[in-house]
Amino acid sequence: MARHEFGAGIADYVVKPSDGLWGIAPGVTVTFYDASAGGTQYADLLDAGSTAITSVTADAYGLLPRFFGPDGISGMWADAGGSTRAWIEAHNAGSSEAAAGSVRDWLNVRDFGAVGDNVTDDTAAIQAALAAAPMGGIVYLPAGAYRTSAPLTIPPAVTLQGTHTNLMTVPGLTDPPCYIRPLASFVGAAVIMLVDAATGGYSTISAEHRILNVMIDGQDLPAGTPVDGLSAKGNIQNVGLRDFTVRQCTGNGIYCGENVGINPYSWRLHRVMLDNCHGHGLSVQIMTDLTLIDVQAIGCFANGFNIINAANSQAIGCRAEWNGNNGYQVTGDWATGTGSGGMLFSGCSTDRNGFNGMLIDAVGNGPIQVENLHTRRDGRNGGAGGGGYAGLKVDTAGVPVVVGMVTCYPGTDDNGTQTNSPQYGVRVANSAYVSVASGFLHANTAGWSDGGGNAVLRRGLNIAERTGPTNDPVDAFAGPTDVAGNLNVGGYAAVASGQSGGQWNIWDGTAKALNLGSAGGGVAIKEGANARLGVSTLVGGTVTVANTSVTANTRVAPFRQAAGGTLGHLSVTKNPGVGFTITSSSNADTSTVAWVLYEPA
Known part of the structure; x- marks a missing residue:
């Protein structure tokens, strides 16, 4: 039988790849058993140099050195002196004494010569491990600081996995160093690159790459030379980053x-x-079916998210904060034909971005849908505020923009300095179709701003506004509400007052389809030139009224307003497009007559 290899690999700390890590303290002695409790200790072990040992000692990072188990044993229960044991499995098909050609799914970069001491250039070693990994294999970065001088390229269907990634760098953090840190001498377009099949010389499509628990720290890169963290160009599909x-x-x-x-x-x-990248945080050009969940761009010098055509995509629970330009910019040509489409932003937020929290200036026919957008303190504008910036700005957008709920809250820098911003909560100008259903918009100058030039701008019923600083706001809760299209109300709608700039239709078939239900209620019609109501005086029993609104179907209803002379019966003769003549049967009738014009429905 053959001995199996343990140690120096992530497989020694997991029951299954999805079950999480089992960590131990540096310098702890670990023994091995055939049962999770009690049982018999395995004492027939060999170290990497084939010297007999009965236990192993964790290194400075809490990792186990490479060693071999007893003959034929591929899994053991590890005991580090705690209250429970952990199951570990061998990560090779056999020891170095086994038949040549055995393949490991998990490859440790340390086995390929990587050091991770924050000094040594580990580029060649890490790349060798990536190149050696089979499709579906995992290249493991144990805790350490890995310096690189050139881009690392991940082949298709290979996973690069570390032990831990810090979301923020915190002074005094006790986590072990665990990152890729390019040297000041780094040369290349990106720290990690994914390339298409033709560029990489792959026999299959470039797809299914994974990067898990990995941090790239570019603080030593020379200023003025743009180096992306991760770059992908061409047909590279179904990549997963976690x-x-x-x-x-x-x-x-x-x-x-x-x-x-x-x-x-x-x-x-x-x-x-x-975090604090010198270009955009995320820059995407024509990415169909993109999914972003809990992605944050903070302190980047340009836009937090720069999205140029991401048809059929979604961003859920994402954050854009303190970026130099816009938090999110949805821009470029999103097309109008086969394969085109819009994008959903749901539960996303912004804070203190230099320009707008979210700017939509894209063209195309696919709708951009924004649901529950929370904006805060954007439009910093170098501390000056103003600039026409807004929590949500839609400017020269050809795409339909449909917004469910949006809120805006203004503010200053964290220390209370600089000017209150943004200038506007929502600002819409020169756009094809924008609908905002509801929101609470507090901004320095105006909560809602119609910049003009919009083909269709629809403002919902439930949008409240405030202006001024947060500690002394001015409410504008009763601002104008504009509704276009159809508004369907079940039951009845009770309003204190109302106005309409368009036609009203009442389709009820009852005799009281329009009911003025209070005593003293009445109908008022504006009089004047070409009006539908007016008065005239008969002269010699007749009067001609000029009114271009008269049609062949108009019903003219005359009635006597004040009697004069010898009274007669009144009749009407119409001249469509010109007016009508009221005639009395008495030539001596000089009465003042009133008239109302009706049209059949």
Whole structure:
């Protein structure tokens, strides 16, 4: 029989790859048993140099060194002196003494010469592990600081996995160092690159890459030379990023773009942090079926999220904070034909971005849907505020923009300095179709701003406004409410007053279809030139009234307002488009007559 290899690999700390990590303290002695409690200890072990041992000692990072178990044993219960034991499994098909050609699904970069000491250039070692990984394999980065001098390229269907990723860098944090940190001498377009099949020379489509629990720390990259954290160009499909952080890279945090007319497709990002990158946090150009869940862009120099055509995509629970330009910018041509479409933003938020919290200026026919957008303190504008910026701004948008709920809350910097911003809560100008159903909009100058030039702008019934600072706001809760299209109300609608700029239709078939139910209630019709109500005086028993609104079907109803002369019976003769003549049967009738014009429905 053959001995199986343990240690120096993530497989020694998990029951299954999805079950989580079992950690131990540095320097702890670990023994091994055939049962989860009690049982018999395995004492027939060999270290990496084939010396007999009965236990192993964790290194400075709490990791086990490479060793071999007893003959034929592929799994053991590890005991580190705690209250429970953990099951570990061998990560190779056999020891170095087994037949040549055995393949490990988990490859530890330390086995390929990586050091992770924050000094040594580990580029070649990590790339060698990535190149050696089979499709479906995992390249594991034990805790450490891995320096690189050139881009790392992940092949299709290979996972790069670390032990931990920090969402923020916290002074004095006790977590062990666990990141890829490019050297100041780094040369290349991105710290990690995904390339298409033609560029990478792959025999299959470039797809199914995974990056899990990995942080890229670009603080040593030379300023002025743009280096992205992760770059992908071309036909690269179904990439998954989870617990992935990019901080202080001199380019974009993540960039996805075109190569030979083809773009990446159908990516999934979960719990991704893009922190203080010098370009955009996330820059996407034509990415169909993109899913963003709990992705945050903070402190990036350009836009937090720069999205150019992401048809059939969704962003859920994402955050854009303290970015230099817009928190989110939905821009570019989203097309109008086959394969085009819009995007859903749900439960997303902004805070203190330099320009707008969210700017939509895209063109195309696919609707951009925004549900439950929470904006706060945007429009910083270098501390000056103003600038026409808003929590949500739609400007020259050709795409339909449909907004469910949006809120805006103004403010200053965290220390109370600078100017209160944004200037507007929602600002819409020169756009094709924008509908905002509800919201609470508190901004420095105006909660709601119609900049003009809009083909269709619909404001919902439940939008409240405030202006001024947060500690002394001015309420404008009774502002005008505009409703276009159909408003269907079950039961009845009771309003204190109302106005209409368009036609009213009452389709009820009862005799009291229009009912003025209070004593003293009446109907008022404006008089004047070409009006539908007026008075005239008979001269010699007749009077001609000029009124271009008269049609062939108009019903003219004359009645005597004040008697004069010898009274007669009144009749009407119409001249469509010109007016009508009222004639009395008495030539001596000089009465003042009133008239009302009706049209058949």
